[in-house]
Amino acid sequence: MISNPATKDAGFKSLVEKYQKDIYWHIRRMVHHHADTDDIIQNTFIKVYRNIGKFKRESKLYTWLYRIATNETITYIKDLNKRKSSGEVVHLHEQLSADTYFDGNQAQLLLKGGIDQLPEKQRLVFNMRYYDDMSYADISDILNTSIGALKASYHHAVKKLEKYIKENM
Amino acid sequence: MADKDLNTSTLLHQIGKEEGYTLPENYFDSLPKKIYTQLNIATSEEEEKIPEGYFDNLPDIVLDKVKSSETQQGKIVIMNVVKKYASIAAVITVFISAGLWVLNDQQTVTTDEWTYLEYLNENPSEIDLHTLLEYELINDEILQDMDISLIEETDMVGYLENNLDEIEINYLDELYE
Numbered sequence: 645m646i647s648n649p650a651t652k653d654a655g656f657k658s659l660v661e662k663y664q665k666d667i668y669w670h671i672r673r674m675v676h677h678h679a680d681t682d683d684i685i686q687n688t689f690i691k692v693y694r695n696i697g698k699f700k701r702e703s704k705l706y707t708w709l710y711r712i713a714t715n716e717t718i719t720y721i722k723d724l725n726k727r728k729s730s731g732e733v734v735h736l737h738e739q740l741s742a743d744t745y746f747d748g749n750q751a752q753l754l755l756k757g758g759i760d761q762l763p764e765k766q767r768l769v770f771n772m773r774y775y776d777d778m779s780y781a782d783i784s785d786i787l788n789t790s791i792g793a794l795k796a797s798y799h800h801a802v803k804k805l806e807k808y809i810k811e812n813m
Numbered sequence: 814m815a816d817k818d819l820n821t822s823t824l825l826h827q828i829g830k831e832e833g834y835t836l837p838e839n840y841f842d843s844l845p846k847k848i849y850t851q852l853n854i855a856t857s858e859e860e861e862k863i864p865e866g867y868f869d870n871l872p873d874i875v876l877d878k879v880k881s882s883e884t885q886q887g888k889i890v891i892m893n894v895v896k897k898y899a900s901i902a903a904v905i906t907v908f909i910s911a912g913l914w915v916l917n918d919q920q921t922v923t924t925d926e927w928t929y930l931e932y933l934n935e936n937p938s939e940i941d942l943h944t945l946l947e948y949e950l951i952n953d954e955i956l957q958d959m960d961i962s963l964i965e966e967t968d969m970v971g972y973l974e975n976n977l978d979e980i981e982i983n984y985l986d987e988l989y990e
Contacts, residue, residue: 653855660845661845668844678836689848805822805824806824
């Protein structure tokens with residue numbers, strides 16, 4: 645439906661309505677703040693609309709969406725880091741406790757801090773596996789990484805998070 | 814399945830999967846509209862939106878335009894042309910109104926279609942029988958529902974083709990009484 649020019653808009657609307665929540669939470673877990681997420685998700689779906697012709701049917705539509713959302717989010721975070729004149733890495737969770745759209749407790753804040761310390765791929769794998777219950781096959785499709793490597797990444801992420809939480813409790 | 818991987822992680826289990834993130838009220842209702850606006854895609858609200866009293870006023874608007882056109886141009890020379898298009902415009906207006914209503918009821922009117930049909934209303938000289946057929950604006954059921962007793966032919970296309978020059982300008986007034 646979305647690849648047919650005659651029904652593209654209607655197909656796109658169905659896609660937005662079906663996946664907006666999944667994509668929103670995927671982005672939100674990476675940047676934590678609602679305002680940033682709102683910007684990124686709009687850019688994501690705009691890119692989806694403009695590139696729908698490039699969608700290859702060998703992958704699932706939703707993994708393709710996740711891939712675009714992931715790339716948009718990574719680019720957004722890199723741009724934030726570039727803007728930091730000091731060169732230090734931005735840890736987006738740091739302002740979270742003051743965010744209007746966060747009412748989590750200290751333990752949740754601590755976990756977010758730990759996730760932010762993870763290398764980018766481990767962070768992505770952890771979020772998709774732990775929060776989204778996504779299969780390794782789908783994560784593999786999104787991140788273009790072998791299932792074995794993803795399992796290792798997830799294992800390392802959990803170990804690092806345990807260590808971080810213990811040290812910062 | 815992910816939980817299975819975490820059996821060894823008591824700490825993560827204790828914290829749980831609640832994250833503490835919140836959202837502006839009705840955020841997911843408004844997000845699609847923000848996206849569609851940036852892409853110039855009509856929202857369902859826009860597709861359904863027809864100005865209040867539009868169909869009540871449309872015939873008068875078209876008549877005014879036709880009469881205005883008649884006044885501005887040489888009456889005698891183009892009278893037949895004006896009569897022809899005025900008559901078509903009157904009929905088309907009914908069809909377009911009814912057709913749009915039917916389409917809108919099925920929520921299939923796009924902004925482009927709406928704009929095009931509005932354009933036709935404003936430019937009756939652009940309307941041809943092909944357009945009538947293409948947009949399926951000729952429909953016996955609609956005609957019967959609207960009780961247009963002056964037009965009883967089942968073959969509206971044939972009727973229009975054979976009778977365009979016979980339809981008097983007064984017919985417009987009768988039609989909208």
